[in-house]
Amino acid sequence: RSPAKRYEKGKGRITFEDVAGMENAKRELNEMVDYLKDPAKFTRVGATVPKGVLLVGPPGTGKTLLAKAVAGEANVPFFAISGSEFIQMFVGVGASRVRDMFRTAKEHSPCVIFIDEIDAVGRMRGAGYGGGSDEREQTLNQILSEMDGFQPTETVIVMAATNRPDVLDAALLRPGRFDRHITVDRPTWKGRLEILKVHTRNKPLSDQVDLERVARNMVGMSGAELKNLCNEAALLAVRSGRNKVEQIDFDRAADRVRLGAMREEPFND
Ligand code: ATP
Numbered sequence: 213r214s215p216a217k218r219y220e221k222g223k224g225r226i227t228f229e230d231v232a233g234m235e236n237a238k239r240e241l242n243e244m245v246d247y248l249k250d251p252a253k254f255t256r257v258g259a260t261v262p263k264g265v266l267l268v269g270p271p272g273t274g275k276t277l278l279a280k281a282v283a284g285e286a287n288v289p290f291f292a293i294s295g296s297e298f299i300q301m302f303v304g305v306g307a308s309r310v311r312d313m314f315r316t317a318k319e320h321s322p323c324v325i326f327i328d329e330i331d332a333v334g335r336m337r338g339a340g341y342g343g344g345s346d347e348r349e350q351t352l353n354q355i356l357s358e359m360d361g362f363q364p365t366e367t368v369i370v371m372a373a374t375n376r377p378d379v380l381d382a383a384l385l386r387p388g389r390f391d392r393h394i395t396v397d398r399p400t401w402k403g404r405l406e407i408l409k410v411h412t413r414n415k416p417l418s419d420q421v422d423l424e425r426v427a428r429n430m431v432g433m434s435g436a437e438l439k440n441l442c443n444e445a446a447l448l449a450v451r452s453g454r455n456k457v458e459q460i461d462f463d464r465a466a467d468r469v470r471l472g473a474m475r476e477e478p479f480n481d
Contacts, residue, residue: 266371
């Protein structure tokens with residue numbers, strides 16, 4: 213069984229170019245990319261690069277994409293696991309999966325580990341909610357001890373994502389663990405425009421399409437929802453027997469995507 217989803221070097225490589233907007237996050241992560249590319253540059257001067265990065269933001273805002281892009285920029289392997297996978301595992305299984313993943317990662321150093329939904333395992337211990345199961349605590353303890361156990365020669369960046377930083381166990385956030393935090397918010401209208409441009413790159417648009425208008429109208433939409441919007445618009449164009457996407461397709465798609473999104477959560481801006 214494979215310990216984690218794994219993406220090979222080079223194949224389907226995602227880079228910062230695929231991540232629209234998020235300039236601050238990319239700037240902050242550049243140092244990690246540099247470190248992955250040339251760790252000696254840092255160790256020579258005795259600098260310790262933070263190994264753990266916590267990406268904080270609502271669902272669908274591109275946290276996973278950003279983590280993949282860090283690996284892609286440095287052209288190193290990417291190992292991913294989700295905190296929610298550990299729910300309902302037998303005691304000890306989660307911890308051993310974490311151990312396996314870190315072991316494999318160290319063998320492939322330099323590389324990136326990504327733990328999505330870390331709050332599913334990383335909730336405050338003994339806090340009552342989540343049941344405070346032994347399994348979850350063991351998994352969390354294993355993550356903590358792995359974070360402390362890197363050798364200076366092991367160049368592994370561990371990125372984790374959450375939309376609930378408030379529930380995380382303080383031990384996860386201590387220096388040397390996830391001590392660098394990057395906020396990934398829903399995009400502004402300009403960010404939305406950039407995301408729309410990325411996701412219409414390979415779609416023929418009619419000259420009448422006004423992406424700026426689409427971006428301004430899509431208040432509150434995440435990157436994932438905007439990607440979905442572009443795809444829905446393209447599907448509507450095909451259904452209408454056209455080979456170019458028109459403004460009307462975006463307008464209709466917007467209604468559908470909005471309805472879908474509303475069912476999940478109310479907009480807050
Ligand atoms: P979750 O917390 O639900 O896992 P996430 O924040 O990790 O969400 P992703 O899975 O990275 O979000 O985003 C889903 C998809 O939305 C991405 O694969 C990408 O196609 C698109 N997307 C999100 N944000 C951006 C962005 N800034 N630029 C381009 N595409 C984006």
